[in-house]
Amino acid sequence: MTQAGATLDIERSLDRPGDALIDPFGRAITYLRVSVTDRCDFRCVYCMAENMTFLPKADLLSLEELDRLCSVFVDKGVRKLRLTGGEPLVRRGIMTLVASLSRHLAGGALDELTITTNGSQLAKYAGELAGHGVERINVSLDTLDPDKFRAITRWGELDKVLAGIDAALAAGLRVKINAVALKGVNEDELGDLTAWAHGRGMDLTIIEVMPLGDIGAGRLEQYLPLSLVRARLSERYTLDEIDYRTGGPARYVRVKETGGRLGFITPLTHNFCESCNRVRVTCTGTLYMCLGQEDAADLRGPLRLSPDNAALAGAIEEAIARKPKGHDFIIDRRHQRPALARHMNVTGG
Ligand code: SAM
Numbered sequence: 001m002t003q004a005g006a007t008l009d010i011e012r013s014l015d016r017p018g019d020a021l022i023d024p025f026g027r028a029i030t031y032l033r034v035s036v037t038d039r040c041d042f043r044c045v046y047c048m049a050e051n052m053t054f055l056p057k058a059d060l061l062s063l064e065e066l067d068r069l070c071s072v073f074v075d076k077g078v079r080k081l082r083l084t085g086g087e088p089l090v091r092r093g094i095m096t097l098v099a100s101l102s103r104h105l106a107g108g109a110l111d112e113l114t115i116t117t118n119g120s121q122l123a124k125y126a127g128e129l130a131g132h133g134v135e136r137i138n139v140s141l142d143t144l145d146p147d148k149f150r151a152i153t154r155w156g157e158l159d160k161v162l163a164g165i166d167a168a169l170a171a172g173l174r175v176k177i178n179a180v181a182l183k184g185v186n187e188d189e190l191g192d193l194t195a196w197a198h199g200r201g202m203d204l205t206i207i208e209v210m211p212l213g214d215i216g217a218g219r220l221e222q223y224l225p226l227s228l229v230r231a232r233l234s235e236r237y238t239l240d241e242i243d244y245r246t247g248g249p250a251r252y253v254r255v256k257e258t259g260g261r262l263g264f265i266t267p268l269t270h271n272f273c274e275s276c277n278r279v280r281v282t283c284t285g286t287l288y289m290c291l292g293q294e295d296a297a298d299l300r301g302p303l304r305l306s307p308d309n310a311a312l313a314g315a316i317e318e319a320i321a322r323k324p325k326g327h328d329f330i331i332d333r334r335h336q337r338p339a340l341a342r343h344m345n346v347t348g349g
Contacts, residue, residue: 022320033081038055116139119161122137123160127167142185145158181208187224276323297315302314
């Protein structure tokens with residue numbers, strides 16, 4: 001985020017004095033990512049082990065509780081909500097939550113309600129998402145090769161995802177494609193993926209694999225530094241630096257030949273924490289102040305303590321007062337174990 005963007009976030013949050021969530025490093029927390037389920041209909045090799053044990057359904061916050069939780073964050077100055085997972089669109093009744101959260105868009109308290117999805121259920125839900133005020137979505141897609149797609153996702157079908165993307169575009173949603181760069185798997189395809197995404201008016205962001213969760217395979221085999229990806233892409237394309245920022249960790253270039261935007265998220269080779277404006281809540285109501293640190297706060301207890309939101313708001317404030325300065329992921333030969341035990345599907349990507 002630019003300095004001006006950060007200042008604007010703080011000013012907006014201060015519209016309601018005393019309510020803004022400002023962390024110890026002066027960063028206004030204006031972006032909440034909510035993992036609405038840890039379950040997924042895919043088993044991507046870098047995200048999960050094949051036989052994952054999921055949380056008992058009884059531990060999950062109900063849709064009403066998720067709504068209440070998000071709404072307290074909105075009251076406290078959060079301007080952007082992203083639903084993620086697991087796969088958010090496999091949570092039963094998810095459209096009820098989207099519909100009810102959309103009241104904050106209509107009321108002007110929220111700038112954006114969005115979703116990160118694997119696309120498998122998009123053909124079914126794209127129209128409804130657009131109808132509830134969702135304007136853009138992220139779809140995760142690492143390859144356009146059906147066999148590789150099946151190998152990466154273990155259970156996924158490429159055709160379904162492509163049909164979902166078509167449905168999203170037809171419904172007027174702006175789509176950004178997220179692809180994880182995987183050594184020896186899709187590294188030779190990222191140029192074609194760029195041409196494909198940009199040819200359909202979609203941005204593409206390439207993500208470095210992060211050491212989250214035990215996945216039953218060494219991270220070093222998967223890890224492909226984006227400095228290498230970028231160097232290879234520049235043999236085919238002219239990558240012009242641009243100042244476009246979404247407040248997130250991606251750094252963007254404009255690809256001259258396609259006219260499209262290409263983002264790089266490099267948690268391992270770059271630290272982007274200084275402008276971090278986000279926190280994450282899991283489907284059990286655990287608040288993680290940083291994707292790359294263990295410290296967390298339980299919000300389910302205070303949420304269930306009373307129908308009044310005071311205890312919940314207090315717990316959120318306390319947690320934000322502990323938001324760490326940044327993460328410290330490392331993948332090298334001496335650090336083959338995951339930096340963090342929890343998988344991406346728990347915290348939400
Ligand atoms: N199911 C949804 C999806 O596929 O987008 C949302 C959740 S998924 C965990 C969110 C994003 O995290 C996906 O783009 C996925 O590729 C990415 N992801 C999962 N594990 C990762 C890891 N270890 N390193 C980097 N990205 C990861």
